[in-house]
Amino acid sequence: MQTHISFIIKTCFFHLRRIASIRRYLTHDACVKLVVSLIFSRLDYCNSLLAGLPASSIHGLQRVQNAAARLTLRKTKRDHITPLFRSLHWLPVNTRISYKLSTLVYKCLNDSAPEYLQSSLDLYTQPSDRPLRSAADPLRLHIHRSKLASAGQRAFPSAGPSVWNSLLSFARAPLLTRSRVG
Template sequence: MKQHISSVSRTCYFQLRRIATIRKYLTTDATAKLVTSTILSRLDYCNSLLAGLPSSSISRLQRIQNSSARLVLRKKKRDHITPLLNQLHWLPVPARITYKINTLTYKCLHGLAPAYLSDSLSLCPFTSTQIICRLPQAQHPPHQTQNSRSTLIFFPST
């Protein structure tokens, strides 16, 4: 995953520098569309695989998004980033990852996803204390702990 994040970072910063050279000729809307199509699309590509990574890895991608927002809105590095992201209606990178996982799960459960995804997720009856879902064991063997109990590696909160 480090190689993937490094590659995405390198490509995105290269594109940001190229956009910055022509920024003075672009409107805010045109710049936002350009950044969305070239930068944010790269951040969103396969980002569901980044779930559960340490925050140090995710923060590298967040810095790219922050730089993109500052470029679009012509703000300085010292300006707070949260109002800028809100103004552009952009979710932070960790929220984008969770949103992608939740969207894929919804599509799988409602028959809107491809068969290879829908078949790997099954809806289980609700028990009084928890929801138990099982993935096919051939693809995802359970991980054993010291007490010989299976554990779930990652399950995003909704």
Template sequence: MLPLGNIISKHSINFHCYADDTQLYLSIKSEENDHIEKLNACIRDIKTWMTINYIFLNPEKTEVIILGPKNLRDALSAQIVSLDGISIAPHSTVKNLGVLFDQDLSFKAHISQACRTAFFHLQNIAKIRNILSKSDAEKLIHAFVTSRLDYCNSLLAACPKSSLRSLQLVQNAAARLLAGTSRRDPITPLLVSLHWIPVDSRIKFKILLLTYKALHGVAPSYIKDF
């Protein structure tokens, strides 16, 4: 995969590679019309390189998402019907390393999916809660539920509290399951007793931790350089 970066860079297109996942990024202003052809030329060179190396570009796994105001997205979508012969329909959401990105960057789809998955695991843990010690139950909750609330949560820093409310409901349900309390009992004292930071504070803590690491030279270079 190493030569792929040189091919993309030749076309002055930003990119990011993670294992066998390659993403191309283009910033386009409404009056600029040549960027689509630039992307086409890049895809063409990539396909040529893949053919030489006996690799196939799978159209079913090739996705495009357009971020920006809806009127500009609609205008650009009409232009992107194919990329060098590959039929492409812009998606309303795409998965990026486990995070669902939507066209408005509201992350509503990601939050909804995270909550569904977390509640599914909570229901399974609830079925065996009576045979688990409190410490073992807490380990399961952190492994299957809290980990999903925390995953890439710094992306949610600009989300309104209304969007984060569903994530907080998941944490509240997990705390009540662990402690064996009812929904009528106040949640704040319970979270304090468990030393569980609320969801919005966990997001702020993640960003503060990254900032601290960047200032002290122990963050990855792409963060530290900022």
């Protein structure tokens, strides 16, 4: 994945330099549209595959997004990035990855995703020998375990339910229009 990430970073910084050369001729809205279309399309493409990677691997992508925000709002390196993201309504890269995984799981649970993804998710069933507090949460998903410690936990059957289960239960409840019988 490091080769893929390096290529994305290199391509995005190339486009950012090109946008920076014409930035003074662009309005704020035009610059935002240009950055979203050229940079975010590359950052978001297949970013759910990046779930579970170490923060050091994702850091370069976050640098690209930080540079895009500073270019768009004409800020310097010394300006704090969080207020810039808030004013642009952008999520950091890690959060964008989690959001995309959550969206895929939501679509799977509402039968609007491909069948091969839907079949990889199962509702969590409580062991019958002892009652657990998690029994009160009917929207938990079973997290599939893998023998491969690094790549197996990043696969959709493991990463998707992990992100979905990390959402608060009251946030998951109104999301489902009908419960899926696994």
